Amino acid sequence: MAQKKPASHTANQPQIDPQSGLVMAEGYNMVAAHCSACHSPSLITQNAMSRERWLETIRWMQNTQKLWPLGDAEPLILDYLATWYGPKTQSRRPPLAPHLLPKP
Ligand code: HEC
Known part of the structure; x- marks a missing residue:
């Protein structure tokens, strides 16, 4: 599939x-709480997946890594x-410095 250029709306970032x-948007609290x-949440921020692939990742963690329902x-x-x-x-966000990440 051809990749579209991301729209640049800096005012709306x-x-x-x-x-x-x-990203602090709707759902952020739940992701921060569960994930x-x-x-580290950097496993999330460094990934770019479709909804289906995210669901597979969650199911995989539930099946093999004791992630709760x-x-x-x-x-x-x-x-x-x-x-x-x-x-x-993908890759519109600046990378986060490792020392800013919370310790597990
Ligand atoms: C119960 C523990 C647990 C929780 C809670 C958890 N994960 Fe994970 N997750 C893991 C483990 C263990 C791995 C494998 C880590 C590794 O390989 O270093 C992992 C790996 C990942 C990966 C990398 C997968 C890959 O193929 O590289 C992503 C993305 C991820 N988790 C996202 C999430 C999201 C989103 C949530 C919240 C819904 C979440 N995790 C909550 C245990 C958990």
């Missing part, structure tokens, strides 16, 4: 939480991931 490196317990939060978490860490938003 979402805020990034300096602690986690995650930074076992590993996400219940009602799951669709919201998937929306957030696919919106901000989907294939098309």
Whole structure:
């Protein structure tokens, strides 16, 4: 599939939480709560996946890494991931310095 150039709307750029490196948008609280317990959220921010691939990753963690069921939060978490860490938003974010990442 051809990659489209990301639209540049600098005025509209979402805020990034300096602690986690995650975009602070709808669903952020849930992702921060559920997804930074076992590993650094940089595993999320360095990824770019479709909704289906994010779901597969979650299922994989549930099946093999003891990730708990996400219940009602799951669709919201998937929306957030696919919106901000989907294939098309790739590499518009500045990388986060490793020393800014929280310790596991
Ligand atoms: C119960 C522990 C646990 C929780 C909670 C958890 N993960 Fe993971 N996750 C893991 C482990 C273990 C790995 C493998 C880490 C490694 O290889 O270093 C992993 C790996 C990943 C990867 C990398 C997968 C790959 O193929 O490279 C991503 C992306 C990821 N997790 C996203 C998430 C998201 C999104 C959430 C919240 C829904 C989440 N994780 C919550 C345990 C967890």
